[in-house]
Amino acid sequence: MLFKTFRLGGIHPESNKLASSFGTQVLPLPELVKIPMVSHIGAPSLPIVQPGDRVKVGQLVGQANGHVSANVHSSVSGTVLKIDTVVDTLGKEQTAVFIKVEGDEWDEKIDRTPDVISTCDLEIPHILNKIMNAGIVGMGGATFPTHVKLMLPQGKKAEVLLINGIECEPYLTCDHRLMLERGEQILVGVSILMKALGVNRAIIGIEKNKKDAIINLKKHLKAFNGIEITTLKNKYPQGGEKQLIEALTNKQVPHGGLPIDVGCVVQNIATVHAIYEAVQKNKPLIERIVTVTGKSVKSHGNYWVRIGVPLSFVAEQTGGVPEDTGKIIVGGPMMGRALSSLDSVASKGTAGLLYIQNEKARAKEEGNCIRCTQCITDCPMGLEPYLLKSQVDMSLWTEMEESRVMDCIECGCCDYCCPSNKTLLSAIKQGKQEVGKIIRDRNK
Amino acid sequence: MPQLNKLHVSPSPHVHSGDTVVSKMGTVIIALLPAYLVGLYYFGLGALIVSGVAIVSCLIIEFFIQKFVLKQKSTITDGSALLTGLLLGMNLPSNIPAWMVVVGAIVAIGVAKMSFGGLGRNIFNPALVGRVFMLISFPAKMTLWPAPMPLNMHYLDAETAATALSISKEFSVHAVDNWDLFIGNAGGSIGEVSALALLFGLVILLIRKVIRWHIPVSILSTVFIMAAIFHFASPDHFPTTPLFHLLSGGLMLGAIFMATDYSTSPMTSVGMLIYGVSIGVITLLIRYFGIYPEGISFAILIMNGVTPLINKYVKPKRYWEGSKK
Ligand code: SF4
Numbered sequence A: 001m002l003f004k005t006f007r008l009g010g011i012h013p014e015s016n017k018l019a020s021s022f023g024t025q026v027l028p029l030p031e032l033v034k035i036p037m038v039s040h041i042g043a044p045s046l047p048i049v050q051p052g053d054r055v056k057v058g059q060l061v062g063q064a065n066g067h068v069s070a071n072v073h074s075s076v077s078g079t080v081l082k083i084d085t086v087v088d089t090l091g092k093e094q095t096a097v098f099i100k101v102e103g104d105e106w107d108e109k110i111d112r113t114p115d116v117i118s119t120c121d122l123e124i125p126h127i128l129n130k131i132m133n134a135g136i137v138g139m140g141g142a143t144f145p146t147h148v149k150l151m152l153p154q155g156k157k158a159e160v161l162l163i164n165g166i167e168c169e170p171y172l173t174c175d176h177r178l179m180l181e182r183g184e185q186i187l188v189g190v191s192i193l194m195k196a197l198g199v200n201r202a203i204i205g206i207e208k209n210k211k212d213a214i215i216n217l218k219k220h221l222k223a224f225n226g227i228e229i230t231t232l233k234n235k236y237p238q239g240g241e242k243q244l245i246e247a248l249t250n251k252q253v254p255h256g257g258l259p260i261d262v263g264c265v266v267q268n269i270a271t272v273h274a275i276y277e278a279v280q281k282n283k284p285l286i287e288r289i290v291t292v293t294g295k296s297v298k299s300h301g302n303y304w305v306r307i308g309v310p311l312s313f314v315a316e317q318t319g320g321v322p323e324d325t326g327k328i329i330v331g332g333p334m335m336g337r338a339l340s341s342l343d344s345v346a347s348k349g350t351a352g353l354l355y356i357q358n359e360k361a362r363a364k365e366e367g368n369c370i371r372c373t374q375c376i377t378d379c380p381m382g383l384e385p386y387l388l389k390s391q392v393d394m395s396l397w398t399e400m401e402e403s404r405v406m407d408c409i410e411c412g413c414c415d416y417c418c419p420s421n422k423t424l425l426s427a428i429k430q431g432k433q434e435v436g437k438i439i440r441d442r443n444k
Numbered sequence B: 001m002p003q004l005n006k007l008h009v010s011p012s013p014h015v016h017s018g019d020t021v022v023s024k025m026g027t028v029i030i031a032l033l034p035a036y037l038v039g040l041y042y043f044g045l046g047a048l049i050v051s052g053v054a055i056v057s058c059l060i061i062e063f064f065i066q067k068f069v070l071k072q073k074s075t076i077t078d079g080s081a082l083l084t085g086l087l088l089g090m091n092l093p094s095n096i097p098a099w100m101v102v103v104g105a106i107v108a109i110g111v112a113k114m115s116f117g118g119l120g121r122n123i124f125n126p127a128l129v130g131r132v133f134m135l136i137s138f139p140a141k142m143t144l145w146p147a148p149m150p151l152n153m154h155y156l157d158a159e160t161a162a163t164a165l166s167i168s169k170e171f172s173v174h175a176v177d178n179w180d181l182f183i184g185n186a187g188g189s190i191g192e193v194s195a196l197a198l199l200f201g202l203v204i205l206l207i208r209k210v211i212r213w214h215i216p217v218s219i220l221s222t223v224f225i226m227a228a229i230f231h232f233a234s235p236d237h238f239p240t241t242p243l244f245h246l247l248s249g250g251l252m253l254g255a256i257f258m259a260t261d262y263s264t265s266p267m268t269s270v271g272m273l274i275y276g277v278s279i280g281v282i283t284l285l286i287r288y289f290g291i292y293p294e295g296i297s298f299a300i301l302i303m304n305g306v307t308p309l310i311n312k313y314v315k316p317k318r319y320w321e322g323s324k325k
């Protein structure tokens, strides 16, 4: 059977889904959590608690600040110690609310029963309001506030809702587990989103290596109208928004455009689940699944981790950092970040903690570009990474803009395939920053 | 827990395909072996000496230039100098004096490759520049090929014979059977005689994804179609058949191994097709109307020169252009 996929480029890295057969476990609570005020793209939230305040699980501690910002809730019950800074996974300091954990007392409004509530009679504005209040952001990595994404620009209409169940990053299995364990909840979440967007069609895209997830979702599908599941070929970066849209609908987002320009809204599986919990169970986004894995890890796992739990605690509780670890990545190996320490905390976008063995950790020596054309062949955006790199080296910003550097989705396929080990992506990112600045200045 | 202060921090991505320059060059060399072995079989000792001298001198010259002239780290182990040497050797007649081969190697590595900045920076295919320099400097020796003779033990004194292509040029006849051309039982440069072995190499290159199909296929099909048009339009003027053109001379070796050289060929599929079709046309025009019997070397070098222009104007298909069929 021929499965669909996107058209240009793409790679097939070793999938290494070592943790996929491990059911989720709940990570114990630490003594202290540091809840960051930024775990989303946009303005940091404003802390609204004082040292000494007692808080419950699910209580608002950070108020969204401005349009593109999201609420932040306490993930534990206890006493606020201080408002201080924590190093985020990028190495930047962020404001965080430090809470000493005492018991596990939840906000009474939250429905903690496992029962699935499938009917939702709320009006659209009410749904959107609940999503906004719950502090939901895109959990696939971009962490863009979801309520903002759901507010469509004037004059645009959504035709189809696309659900990203791809998880094409090697090693990560959190979305896979969610589809296996919370299939029905996800489908309810999809139907709520369909209602909120006013569409009568939704397509869930899942790669064919997650057969069990597809079977599980299909089992519940009968009860839902308008939801389809499309099995796709395995190919990275199919989870990229533009690639997923093309794979599922054959349409391309125009240059410089947004998915809504082709009538699509894309949401990640974990986000959809969070929306279900927010709307049906009044539960804000206070926890997520984090995959802990790596080639040398003895006990792989997928853990429900509360937001703000120190990563050092996550590591400790899940069997410790393997002895031969040379690099720790938060997220997947293609787009994740290498950490300089485990001092940062789990945030809404933390999908995995990945230990890379020493011998694989070091960057290999860079050689001349041999012009093998591999990076062009594999670039899913149809760019010329080798050329962009040399344009950065010569600071040719105007030329870079003409070479469409701003279309780069930072997927890393070019670096992955380069036989000369060129660090193309970091150079291209630098170029994007410079060109972005020039474009902003021009539009002032 | 291990010491966390030794953590390696680098930008994404954190995994790699494992492809290296050495693995790419190595695959090309492996793909060349069948044709090379056929050459050794038909031209014996001379083939061994000529190709050996070509390889060794390319390696030594690159090493010396990097060590004493450019004073940079040696990249001799990347396999590219070895490949250039092998390609140069395979493009020469097996009875050419060794010192001429050394001259060719100096030009190939010193002038065509290192003076442009080494691997990936050169505009013209080094082995071809070396070969064409030799063709111009030593025209007599370069156009006199030994007759194929299994396991020939003669080197400089090997018995020579005209090649199929030069006979057809002079007397407008088919002197050699197409089947002999296909398997390699014909006069010519060491590595060019067996179309079969070269096509086998092409299959290896394509399967291992070292090259893409665009360049070899466009060159070969252009030559075939154009020769067919000429032949059937006017058999009196163009007695040679399209199949003969496909199998004779250095066309296969050139189309599969020389024109596909990474640094000197275009970067995009459309660019590759433009380049390949042009090479095919120029090759055949030289074969029909030029003073040399063979035109593939010149055709490739001419298009090498046009490649920077092609790369500048022919861009890959962008994501948002056109939809999936
Ligand atoms: S993959 Fe690397 S060596 Fe090949 S063309 Fe791109 S940058 Fe150059």
Ligand code: SF4
Pocket (backbone or CB within 6 Å): A378, A379, A380, A381, A382, A383, A384, A385, A407, A408, A409, A410, A411, A412, A413, A414, A415, A424, A425, A428
């Ligand atoms: S990182 Fe950018 S340039 Fe590189 S392959 Fe991905 S989209 Fe293309």
